[in-house]
Amino acid sequence: MNVVNQTAHQAEHVGRPNTLLQINHLSVDYHAENGTVHALTDVSLSLERGRILGLAGESGSGKSTLGYAVTRLLKPPAAIVAGEALYTPRAARLTGELAQPVDVLRLTPQQLRALRWTELAIVFQSAMNALNPVLNVGAQLTDVLRAHRPDMTRQQRQARALELLRMVGIAPDRLRSFPHELCGGMRQRAIIAIALALAPDLIIMDEPTTALDVVVQREILMEVMALRAELAFSVVFITHDLSLLLELADTVAIMYAGRVVELATRGELKRNPRHPYSYGMLNSFPTIQGERRHMTGIPGSPPDLRSVAPGCAFAARCPLAFAACRTETPPLRPATGPGDSQLVACHLYDPRHRAAAPTAAEFAARYEAAYRQERTPGRTPGRMERSAR
Numbered sequence: 001m002n003v004v005n006q007t008a009h010q011a012e013h014v015g016r017p018n019t020l021l022q023i024n025h026l027s028v029d030y031h032a033e034n035g036t037v038h039a040l041t042d043v044s045l046s047l048e049r050g051r052i053l054g055l056a057g058e059s060g061s062g063k064s065t066l067g068y069a070v071t072r073l074l075k076p077p078a079a080i081v082a083g084e085a086l087y088t089p090r091a092a093r094l095t096g097e098l099a100q101p102v103d104v105l106r107l108t109p110q111q112l113r114a115l116r117w118t119e120l121a122i123v124f125q126s127a128m129n130a131l132n133p134v135l136n137v138g139a140q141l142t143d144v145l146r147a148h149r150p151d152m153t154r155q156q157r158q159a160r161a162l163e164l165l166r167m168v169g170i171a172p173d174r175l176r177s178f179p180h181e182l183c184g185g186m187r188q189r190a191i192i193a194i195a196l197a198l199a200p201d202l203i204i205m206d207e208p209t210t211a212l213d214v215v216v217q218r219e220i221l222m223e224v225m226a227l228r229a230e231l232a233f234s235v236v237f238i239t240h241d242l243s244l245l246l247e248l249a250d251t252v253a254i255m256y257a258g259r260v261v262e263l264a265t266r267g268e269l270k271r272n273p274r275h276p277y278s279y280g281m282l283n284s285f286p287t288i289q290g291e292r293r294h295m296t297g298i299p300g301s302p303p304d305l306r307s308v309a310p311g312c313a314f315a316a317r318c319p320l321a322f323a324a325c326r327t328e329t330p331p332l333r334p335a336t337g338p339g340d341s342q343l344v345a346c347h348l349y350d351p352r353h354r355a356a357a358p359t360a361a362e363f364a365a366r367y368e369a370a371y372r373q374e375r376t377p378g379r380t381p382g383r384m385e386r387s388a389r
């Protein structure tokens with residue numbers, strides 16, 4: 001899995017036989033009455049078969065827009081203004097033979113219908129809204145099979161529906177239950193079962209467990225991971241909860257103001273976040289193990305995406321900003337030079353400003369020192385800050 005903005009890097013990744021999804025230079029706008037919102041700008045990402053790509057960022061960072069754009073679920077006033085999303089389907093799913101990549105953004109309605117559910121499925125954030133309230137779970141499961149597998153008999157569809165319920169940990173006698181008769185965790189499991197109905201190669205999960213309590217959330221995530229290990233599908237996992245991705249994603253893309261600002265393996269990100277925004281996100285939640293530490297968080301708010309100021313979109317909130325940050329937009333580049341798989345969009349890693357690039361320890365010290373200076377003088381620390389000292 002990798003992310004690049006440079007064409008040369010993209011060409012290299014498109015050619016990889018294991019690449020399932022390659023997004024190149026994707027930009028999405030929302031045309032509102034009071035201005036155009038640039039929700040996604042020049043995003044390039046790739047996902048290999050059987051892997052999990054995590055997308056993290058604050059609300060409005062563009063992560064859900066990315067998922068909806070790739071599945072062609074965006075509706076006006078949203079518009080894809082540039083880019084492509086190359087998906088490599090299996091020509092013969094039984095033999096594993098690969099077909100040529102297709103650009104999902106340019107498929108005809110018929111081609112898109114053939115791709116959806118069979119190759120690519122989505123799990124939505126709110127199960128109650130995603131399920132049809134007047135159909136029981138069994139009807140909603142067999143509906144997908146009836147639409148996409150006309151060769152299946154009624155008995156085969158029923159058998160598959162029961163098998164899917166068992167796979168996601170729902171008792172078979174719930175087949176005739178309506179969504180309002182299920183608890184939140186079961187509804188989310190039912191959505192996951194529908195997504196798995198045709199054994200797709202890619203499942204996009206948009207905040208699949210956000211509305212659930214942490215115990216149910218953990219149970220469902222463990223089941224998803226077990227199913228992925230068994231069925232070998234790939235996942236794009238969208239969440240604002242970076243701590244989740246540090247447990248389950250292979251690679252994490254941090255998004256800010258519609259751009260990818262850092263891409264790293266979960267280990268790299270955990271050990272050594274390079275972008276000041278990633279650092280702030282990682283220091284916005286307490287750990288339950290290890291030393292007590294000061295919580296820094298991220299001061300300020302995301303920019304208005306109708307009129308982002310020139311330069312780095314994070315500059316107004318970044319305690320490490322310097323002159324170049326306010327005039328030039330930093331491209332996504334290898335953090336320490338060619339060959340480094342950790343990519344970051346920050347001038348601190350530009351060879352021209354390399355002298356300003358801090359080590360991990362210096363980075364933490366500079367970030368926290370700068371942030372402390374920015375605090376309101378005389379402010380009384382909150383309870384969490386006091387207990388963390």
Ligand code: SF4
Binds near residue numbers: 276321345346
């Ligand atoms: Fe901060 Fe400048 Fe890096 Fe943006 S480019 S994150 S403002 S140091």
